[in-house]
Amino acid sequence: MLKIGELKQGDIIQVNDDGVMREGTVIRVSHEENQALVDNGVQEFWYSPEDMKPIPVDENQLRSLGFSKESANGAIKYKKDSFRLVIPKEGDFSHIEMWWREDRRHFSFPIGVHQLQNLHHDMTKVPLEKP
Numbered sequence: 001m002l003k004i005g006e007l008k009q010g011d012i013i014q015v016n017d018d019g020v021m022r023e024g025t026v027i028r029v030s031h032e033e034n035q036a037l038v039d040n041g042v043q044e045f046w047y048s049p050e051d052m053k054p055i056p057v058d059e060n061q062l063r064s065l066g067f068s069k070e071s072a073n074g075a076i077k078y079k080k081d082s083f084r085l086v087i088p089k090e091g092d093f094s095h096i097e098m099w100w101r102e103d104r105r106h107f108s109f110p111i112g113v114h115q116l117q118n119l120h121h122d123m124t125k126v127p128l129e130k131p
Helices: 059-064 113-124
Strands: 012-017 020-030 035-039 044-047 068-072 075-080 083-087 096-100 103-107
Touching (some): 012 035, 059 068, 083 113, 096 113
Antiparallel strands (some): 020 035, 035 044, 068 075, 083 096, 096 103
C-alpha cells in the first residue's frame, strides 16, 4: 500500500488491476478523494492506496531508467549523468548511498522506484523517467 502524499505525477508504481499486477505511471493525484489516476498500460484508472504498491529499486529498474553500472572498491555504482547511487555489494539494495554534487543521502532500507524518482527530482530538479 502506498500513501497518496508520497505520489507525484510521473511516478512509476505497481497497481492491482482486478487481480492482475501491472506497472503504471501516475498521471494525477487527488488528495481530496485519496486516489491516484494511473496509466496501467491498458487504460487510465483511479486507484486507492490499497491497490497500489511500490516497485522495489533493483538493477533491472535502474537500467530501465537509464543508469549504467560499474564496480568500485567492492561496491556497485550506478550512474546517470552526474547523479550517483552506490550499494555495498551486488544485488543488496538494503543500503543505498546517493549523491548529486554536494547533496549526499543515505538509506539503510530498500526504497521504491517512485521514491527514487522523487529524490532524484528533489536533488537535480530533473525528472527521472524511463526513456
